[in-house]
Amino acid sequence: MSSERKVRVRFAPSPTGGLHLGGVRTALFNYLYARKHQGDFILRVEDTDQTRFVAGAEEYINECLAWCGLTPDESPLKGGDFGPYRQSERKPSYRQFAEQLIEKGYAYYAFDTSAELDEQRKKQPNFRYSHENRLKLRNSLSLSQEETAELLAAGTPHTVRIKVPTDETVSFNDMIRGQVSFDTNLIDDKVLLKADGMPTYHLAVVVDDKAMEISHVFRGEEWLPSAPIHVLLWEYLGWNDQMPKWAHLPLILKPDGNGKLSKRDGDRLGFPVYAMNWKDAQSETVTQGFREMGFLPEAFVNMLGVLGWNDGTEQELFSLDELIAKFSVERISKAGAKFDFEKAKWFNHEWIKKSSNEDLLPQIKALLTLHNVQKVDDHFVTEVLSAVKERLTFVSDFWEQASFFFVKPENYDLAAVKPKWSAEKTDFFQKINSEFGKFESWDASALEAYFKGAIQESGMKMGELMMPFRIMLVGGKFGPDVFQIVSLLGQEEVIARVNKALVAFTAE
């Protein structure tokens, strides 16, 4: 392969349902590599398995890539010079290669029916169609040329299988794992072309990677066992010099490191595994995704970017552009990466802090509408957002942290106030309130200075009055700095809240 070869990588999902975070990480690493090397990032939909077709899954993939900002240069939607980008639409292109392999003796027709194969599996639970038994099965290797020709002429349903060589080693250099070798005796004669004329994944992936001039393949480690089949096909089809470089990405593991992270782990441990909500058409059940849980795409992408990769420093926060700039295959780890949901939340928290108020404003306003807060002033919402931003893990936490800015408290934490309430405190707040009424400019630091001075004068302790004051405005012992709240609520509202609270605090 020439070193000047244009970088062309592909994300090749099968549209079978929601996209697992591992799938999005594969898309991301492909995208990073393409962008880093001024290459092309291609979306190819691998839909040759008609039995696994799921309506809506392709749209989901498009939406998910758009949400993450991983825009393909070529795709079924966008088109491109190497289309079509849906394998089902490329069906006519595969058979010729299967035939070519048969001609060269690297593949053969197999006439065994599914019932016959099931019978074999029943007899032999670890049945494999391989070099060990292929001559005992019904195929063009075991039958005479005439018999095969007759069966074909009669239109007998058949598959095409690869003839995996005996006693050989298939080796290749994986960009992440280095030299990897496979003993061909342990590899099955995989089906390449199915009875319905559709290629299997193995044939389609090689033919399409060649046709689309794919230079590098980044895919999950779960595809490593398939790689020797692909390497053999590249060789048998005479395309060795154009074979892409391989990179099998480390698995994403369960939080305890015990095996691959599955959707079931998410259900069990209460976190999403899909990128976005996925609704199962049959059961109508919705599996929650990161997006709907309240993750910002920047946080989701950042979290995935460091699952199995680091830049060699302590840095953990990366924008997509920074990931592109810093990405290097050498720093992808071989070992599986444990998924840590608490860490994922930390990324979101950090990205909320990093996001501009303007960027977050539409989401905050949507949240307020959801809570029936109709009239909102953008400037006011932005100020409130600045005050509570540090406290948000999800945008939706804004309501819990800041609803009191929009709705007067109905209930107070009376248990925190009443036992120590006194007539002296009532007098203090009445006096404060009438002084508050006289302030010409409602300035947080002037109000604070005044309030603290008044406490000193009263001889009472700071906390004894500060905490009830907060509860008067907020309802509970939470929220940002009291005088920031005072300043944001405004003169009239503060006075009204103090009056209302005094009634509740002094009621019998």
Ligand code: GLU
């Ligand atoms: N269609 C395969 C998948 O669903 C693609 C594997 C590959 O990238 O070769 O992940």
